[in-house]
Amino acid sequence: MNWKDEFKNLLLIAGIFSVCFYLPVGSDRFNNAVMEAFYLVKWYAREHVLLCLVPAFFIAGGISVFISQASVMKYLGARANKILAYGVASVSGGILAVCSCTVLPLFAGIYKMGAGLGPASTFLYSGPAINILAIVLTARILGLELGIARAVGAIVFSIVIGLMMHLIFRKEEEAKAAAQAAMPEMEVKRPLWLNAIFFASITGILVFANWGKPGESTGLWANIYAAKWFITFALLTAFGMILVPFFKGKKRNDSGEWLYSTWSFAKQILPLLLFGVLIAGALLGRPGHEGLIPSDWVQKALGGNSLRANFFASFAGAFMYFATLTEVPILQGLIGNGMGKGPALALLLAGPALSLPSMLVIRSVMGTKKTVVFVSLVIIMSTTTGMIFGAFFG
Numbered sequence: 001m002n003w004k005d006e007f008k009n010l011l012l013i014a015g016i017f018s019v020c021f022y023l024p025v026g027s028d029r030f031n032n033a034v035m036e037a038f039y040l041v042k043w044y045a046r047e048h049v050l051l052c053l054v055p056a057f058f059i060a061g062g063i064s065v066f067i068s069q070a071s072v073m074k075y076l077g078a079r080a081n082k083i084l085a086y087g088v089a090s091v092s093g094g095i096l097a098v099c100s101c102t103v104l105p106l107f108a109g110i111y112k113m114g115a116g117l118g119p120a121s122t123f124l125y126s127g128p129a130i131n132i133l134a135i136v137l138t139a140r141i142l143g144l145e146l147g148i149a150r151a152v153g154a155i156v157f158s159i160v161i162g163l164m165m166h167l168i169f170r171k172e173e174e175a176k177a178a179a180q181a182a183m184p185e186m187e188v189k190r191p192l193w194l195n196a197i198f199f200a201s202i203t204g205i206l207v208f209a210n211w212g213k214p215g216e217s218t219g220l221w222a223n224i225y226a227a228k229w230f231i232t233f234a235l236l237t238a239f240g241m242i243l244v245p246f247f248k249g250k251k252r253n254d255s256g257e258w259l260y261s262t263w264s265f266a267k268q269i270l271p272l273l274l275f276g277v278l279i280a281g282a283l284l285g286r287p288g289h290e291g292l293i294p295s296d297w298v299q300k301a302l303g304g305n306s307l308r309a310n311f312f313a314s315f316a317g318a319f320m321y322f323a324t325l326t327e328v329p330i331l332q333g334l335i336g337n338g339m340g341k342g343p344a345l346a347l348l349l350a351g352p353a354l355s356l357p358s359m360l361v362i363r364s365v366m367g368t369k370k371t372v373v374f375v376s377l378v379i380i381m382s383t384t385t386g387m388i389f390g391a392f393f394g
Contacts, residue, residue, distance in 0.1 A: 002045040016120045018324065027055060033292040040281030040321075041274060052102040052389030053247055053270065055206040060109035061262030066198060074268060075139045076115035076123075078177035089119040090126045102206075103275050105265045108365045117366070118166030121374060122364070129353040137328050139286065145393050146341065150348045153385050161377050168373055201239040201324065208232045269361050276357025280321045303373035305390030306341035307383070313343035313383035317351030318375060319359075327351050342390020350382040 024030040063072075068170070074080060075088050103124060111120040136153075155250020166173055195271060211228040215222040224231070285291035301312045332342050363371040 029292060029294075030137070032290065033285070036285040036291045037278045037281035037290055040286050041278050041290075043286065044134075044274070046097070046223075048101065049270075051209045052099070052206070053105070053266075053273075055202065056102045056105040056198050056207065056257075057262045057269075059080035059206065060105035060265045061258050061260075062198070062202065063109035063113060064261040065108070065258045072110055072113040072115055076110060076119040078114075078116040078173050080116065080119070082118075082228045085119040086117060086122050086162055088161050089115075089122040089162065090155065091385075092123060092126075094286070098356045100128045100353055101321075101361075104269055104273075104358055104361045104365075108265060108269065108361075111365060117169055117174070117370070118162040118368075119353045120162075121165040122158045122162030124374070125161050125353050125378070126154070129154040129158065129349070131352070132327065134352065139266065140331055141328055142335065142344065143341075146345060146348070149345050149385075149389050153349050154347065156355075157353075157381055160381065161374070164377055165370070165374060169370065198239075201235050204235040204238065205232055208235065212315045215262045270363060272360040272364060273357045276355070276360045277321060280356045282320070284320055297339065299334065302339040302343045305340040305387065307387060309340055309343045310390065311379070313339075313346040313386060314350040314379045316380050317347035317349075317382070318354040319356045321355040321357060322351050322352060339388050341393050342386040342388075344386075345389045346382040346386030349385060350378050354378055 048306060071347060076085050106127065107120060107124045111117075115123075130151075135147055135151045138150050143378060159177075208224075208228045208231045211225055213225055216222055283291050283293055285295075300315065301316075302309050327348060331339070334345055335341075359371060359375060362374065
């Protein structure tokens with residue numbers, strides 16, 4: 001008998017028993033937190049699963065089946081040209097108007113197909129962070145300087161974080177590059193332009209199906225919103241037509257492999273996301289509602305432009321869940337209650353790119369150590385940038 005393991009089991013059981021024994025059932029805050037957890041899960045299921053996650057799962061499945069491993073390694077692999085790899089990763093991520101959860105199936109797809117850790121990390125950050133509509137909304141509502149700082153910070157962060165991940169884990173990346181070099185040269189069966197059209201169409205479906213209603217009834221964004229279902233249907237039709245050359249000359253089970261790959265990503269990611277949303281709802285509640293952590297604690301901790309305020313904004317933002325564009329009105333309220341501009345930028349750079357649900361999934365894809373480093377880089381860089389910005393504009 002291993003007494004050390006048994007002692008650990010005893011401590012675990014004792015800890016669980018203590019939590020159950022002192023569970024504050026009946027208190028208003030605890031009861032409200034439980035309800036907030038389920039409210040947030042319900043909202044997430046209604047607003048994000050069908051129109052956001054399901055298309056993302058199909059895109060990730062398509063990456064695994066229709067995009068050859070040779071293509072992924074050529075443009076994003078450990079041996080790929082660095083300028084090309086990080087450029088493709090940042091641009092590919094930046095065209096997606098998605099939240100930190102929706103980008104996860106796409107990240108998992110390219111990473112498992114052989115993309116280098118650096119470019120994959122750049123893609124993972126840039127997807128939710130480099131959101132053109134969110135940056136424009138930030139500039140209009142929170143001020144031009146915050147909008148510009150958010151845009152520049154997000155673009156620079158995506159590249160720097162990717163490079164730092166590559167350098168920190170360079171030994172693993174060198175081994176990965178050596179392994180890829182030892183592989184026989186694989187033929188790229190379909191040209192890049194055909195793959196680009198394929199994924200542009202399905203990505204367009206993801207973007208336009210989730211196009212949010214703008215605050216004004218006129219203008220470009222309003223016109224796009226009015227035509228979003230027409231555009232989505234047109235892209236869906238084009239997507240169906242584009243599938244033909246992908247299946248031409250291939251085995252008939254390609255479609256079955258696509259569906260199986262899509263299902264594999266869904267069963268790996270969706271349970272972790274829903275569990276993470278449940279926990280986030282219990283701790284922080286929905287926008288405008290409280291969970292276990294009182295909102296006045298958050299507001300007091302975010303005042304001024306101190307190191308503590310910027311770190312807390314980055315840390316809290318990294319664990320909170322922000323749906324696309326919701327961070328702007330939330331920050332508007334916090335700034336009105338005394339939040340400094342430095343912490344506001346720190347939250348804008350950390351919040352949309354990360355969340356507790358996304359961390360759980362990232363860990364399942366690339367392991368605990370890499371996830372901790374990735375999250376730490378986002379928090380440290382956001383804190384530092386917030387302090388510098390606050391010193392000049394606070």
